[in-house]
Amino acid sequence: MDFKEKFDECDARFEAIFNLTSAASKIINSDLKILKVNEALTDLLGYSRDEIVGTEIMEYACDEDKPHWQALQKAMWEDGKPDFKLDACLGKKDGSLAWVHVTTVRFEDDGVAYAYTVLDDFTDWKSLQESEQRLSMALKYSKMAVFELNLADRSMSRYDGFDQVLGLTDSDENWSQERLIQHLLPEDQDMLRKALTDIEPGQSFDFQGRVKTPDGVIKWLNFQGRAEKVNGNQARLLGTMYDITRDKLIERQKDDFISIASHELKTPLTALKGSLQVLDRSKQTFEPKLAALVDQAGKSMMKVNSLVDDLLNASRLGEDQLHLRRTRFNISKAIDECCLHVTAGGVYNIIVEGQKDIEVDADSERIQRVIVNFVNNAVKYAPKSKDIKIQIAKEGTHVKISVTDEGPGIAKDKLSYLFDRHYRTDTGGGQYSGLGLGLYISSEIIKRHGGQIGVESELEKGSTFWFTLPLS
Ligand code: ADP
Numbered sequence: 001m002d003f004k005e006k007f008d009e010c011d012a013r014f015e016a017i018f019n020l021t022s023a024a025s026k027i028i029n030s031d032l033k034i035l036k037v038n039e040a041l042t043d044l045l046g047y048s049r050d051e052i053v054g055t056e057i058m059e060y061a062c063d064e065d066k067p068h069w070q071a072l073q074k075a076m077w078e079d080g081k082p083d084f085k086l087d088a089c090l091g092k093k094d095g096s097l098a099w100v101h102v103t104t105v106r107f108e109d110d111g112v113a114y115a116y117t118v119l120d121d122f123t124d125w126k127s128l129q130e131s132e133q134r135l136s137m138a139l140k141y142s143k144m145a146v147f148e149l150n151l152a153d154r155s156m157s158r159y160d161g162f163d164q165v166l167g168l169t170d171s172d173e174n175w176s177q178e179r180l181i182q183h184l185l186p187e188d189q190d191m192l193r194k195a196l197t198d199i200e201p202g203q204s205f206d207f208q209g210r211v212k213t214p215d216g217v218i219k220w221l222n223f224q225g226r227a228e229k230v231n232g233n234q235a236r237l238l239g240t241m242y243d244i245t246r247d248k249l250i251e252r253q254k255d256d257f258i259s260i261a262s263h264e265l266k267t268p269l270t271a272l273k274g275s276l277q278v279l280d281r282s283k284q285t286f287e288p289k290l291a292a293l294v295d296q297a298g299k300s301m302m303k304v305n306s307l308v309d310d311l312l313n314a315s316r317l318g319e320d321q322l323h324l325r326r327t328r329f330n331i332s333k334a335i336d337e338c339c340l341h342v343t344a345g346g347v348y349n350i351i352v353e354g355q356k357d358i359e360v361d362a363d364s365e366r367i368q369r370v371i372v373n374f375v376n377n378a379v380k381y382a383p384k385s386k387d388i389k390i391q392i393a394k395e396g397t398h399v400k401i402s403v404t405d406e407g408p409g410i411a412k413d414k415l416s417y418l419f420d421r422h423y424r425t426d427t428g429g430g431q432y433s434g435l436g437l438g439l440y441i442s443s444e445i446i447k448r449h450g451g452q453i454g455v456e457s458e459l460e461k462g463s464t465f466w467f468t469l470p471l472s
Helices: 003-020 039-045 063-077 123-141 177-181 186-198 245-281 288-318 331-338 364-381 438-448
Strands: 024-029 034-037 083-091 097-109 112-121 144-150 155-159 204-212 218-230 234-243 327-330 349-354 359-362 387-395 398-405 453-458 462-470
Touching (some): 039 097, 039 112, 063 083, 063 097, 063 112, 097 123, 123 144, 155 177, 186 204, 218 245, 245 288, 288 438, 327 331, 331 364, 331 387, 331 398, 359 364, 359 462, 364 387, 364 438, 364 462, 438 462
Parallel strands (some): 349 387
Antiparallel strands (some): 024 112, 083 097, 144 155, 218 234, 387 398, 398 462, 453 462
């Protein structure tokens, strides 16, 4: 094979690579005009071969990259540098931008100078980097910190602002679950330890607790996250942590206000209730219209009273002042006692079923409150369901009390919020009055008794609200 043949073969190989490579490539002459492009480049820019050949790459370059790129071209073509590299952005035909690593190498063919350029597209990486930057800025401005807990060895990685939230300045890399827990106030440590230890892949994490910073400031922090599986058996918890001290302060002020207002309301209400009871006793002597008004006033009085009771109870719960007065009593009898007001009108029936001999050691007044709340809700939200069933059943070491109505039911996605403070579903177009506190108070009462509370419901079929109490 003579030299000419060898050269042609090399040229053909180069040609094949030039056309087949996935790296966008072009050949230009010393006038910077594009002589040849491959398919990867036409794909990258979105222009056809004919549209690109004869133009200059600088026509596609973003303005901010042009001066630097032109200086590098000058150094190569005029000052004899063999090649150059830079990162630049190019405008595509569809108006979007592509980021490329540019490598240009000079070569000569038959005494004529050309340059070969490869444009390596890193747009995806760039947008990933930008979205990471955006996330990092968002976290920074929202003062939110990110952490990752390895659920196998309980080691912890901290990111973006984690140490600032805890008020730490010179913390080292080695962090663990226990080290985080040690920053919490002693009374909150066990709860966080339990929450972190119990969590399993697929579960969400939600915890509020107090930390003490090295300069003695006590902050309320909110932790939220989700545990997930990584690499087979390994699992991690990815979470955020942020300062909610201000929210807690506002909540506290609101609670204080509610507490004072409801206390102040309670005294005149009691006087009003007394006067109405006196009137009620003598209503036979009134003309019918007046007697009906006394009845109406009595019912409204009951409503206002129970709203104020809810407010008072909720603020007591907030202050942790719910002290239980336990006595031993029969559940079935307690139900009969507390639900008289519902059956007295003759419209609703309360059907108590199950084990009527069960006794519990509990705060009877508070347990009756829970039952009354369930029953009143059944009357309020399921008015067409005339029969309200109450079931008493022994389940292992607990007794379960369930109140069932055949009303409109509650949508599945709302069920988990029903026991939250102030939560109300929006069904009924605002026709039912309430503060969304009844179920919250009920759940606090049951939790303090060491029981559980819950609901099962299906739209159009009805709802069953239940709670359990430990049998002594
Ligand atoms: P309130 O009655 O003051 O709104 P609750 O905490 O007692 O507060 O109830 C919370 C929400 O739960 C109510 O707003 C209502 O939407 C829903 N709910 C409670 N009981 C029932 C029921 N038996 N049927 C349908 N919805 C109910």
